[in-house]
Amino acid sequence: MKYRPIGPLTYQSSARFKRLHRSAVIALCLVAQLWAQSARADGAACALPAGASAALGERDPAARLRFIRQSLRDTVRQETFYLGGWSLIYGGIAAGTWIFVPLSDDVPGQIKESAWNSATAVGAAVLMMIEPLRVRSDQQQLERLLAKSAQPESCAVLKEAERLFAHVAESEINSRGALMHLGNFAVNVGLGLVLGYGLKRPDSAGMNTLIGTVLGELMIVTRPTLAARRIASYRSGELSIASQKEPLFNLVPAPIPGGVTLALTGAF
Numbered sequence: 001m002k003y004r005p006i007g008p009l010t011y012q013s014s015a016r017f018k019r020l021h022r023s024a025v026i027a028l029c030l031v032a033q034l035w036a037q038s039a040r041a042d043g044a045a046c047a048l049p050a051g052a053s054a055a056l057g058e059r060d061p062a063a064r065l066r067f068i069r070q071s072l073r074d075t076v077r078q079e080t081f082y083l084g085g086w087s088l089i090y091g092g093i094a095a096g097t098w099i100f101v102p103l104s105d106d107v108p109g110q111i112k113e114s115a116w117n118s119a120t121a122v123g124a125a126v127l128m129m130i131e132p133l134r135v136r137s138d139q140q141q142l143e144r145l146l147a148k149s150a151q152p153e154s155c156a157v158l159k160e161a162e163r164l165f166a167h168v169a170e171s172e173i174n175s176r177g178a179l180m181h182l183g184n185f186a187v188n189v190g191l192g193l194v195l196g197y198g199l200k201r202p203d204s205a206g207m208n209t210l211i212g213t214v215l216g217e218l219m220i221v222t223r224p225t226l227a228a229r230r231i232a233s234y235r236s237g238e239l240s241i242a243s244q245k246e247p248l249f250n251l252v253p254a255p256i257p258g259g260v261t262l263a264l265t266g267a268f
Helices: 007-042 061-100 108-150 155-172 176-196 202-221 226-237
Strands: 249-256 259-267
Touching: 007 155, 007 259, 061 108, 061 226, 108 176, 108 202, 155 176, 176 202
Parallel strands: none
Antiparallel strands: 249 259
């Protein structure tokens, strides 16, 4: 039995296949275009924080998030050394003041003075811990957010990371504001007046006030400024973290409300 091809039917089938092929190609192109637009919307189109340059918007959100995460980790490391060092200093002062008790001609008065000095040293150490502990809390909050998020590189997560980053930097900047210096002076003068007039130790009041004021100023100028410097780099779009270790101590310009001051910084 012989079969003869049907010309018109063969031609129609071929034309229909070509039309379907073109439709499939067009559909695939549309899907690819929509996917690319979606990727751009989830990526470089993330909103920029206040004060950021257009160069930051060209950076991949994943790179921006990595920079923030590493910066907060580095900041916590420096804050930990800062906190530990000053805690040892004030702990030594609180314990060392009792050495003067057996050497004093007025043991009851010296006991009162030593107790006062120990209490104020411990109080200063506790107050000093507040801001570094807040920095650690912000960093841990970011890590928890990244661990729980189903899309850790989304714009929403990046926005929250930028908020925490700015909060940490603001803490460092405000720690060098004029109010901090005035507060340090006022508190130490007040403590000196209590020691001199309330506890009847005028001979020690002046020296304690001077030492307390100097230590307070040293605490202010040695507070780490890493986050404040990193966030300025971030907002400019420069996301490279130098691998070289910073000098142990260094004088750098640090922004403060209404201007710029010099800060003594260290790397540990």
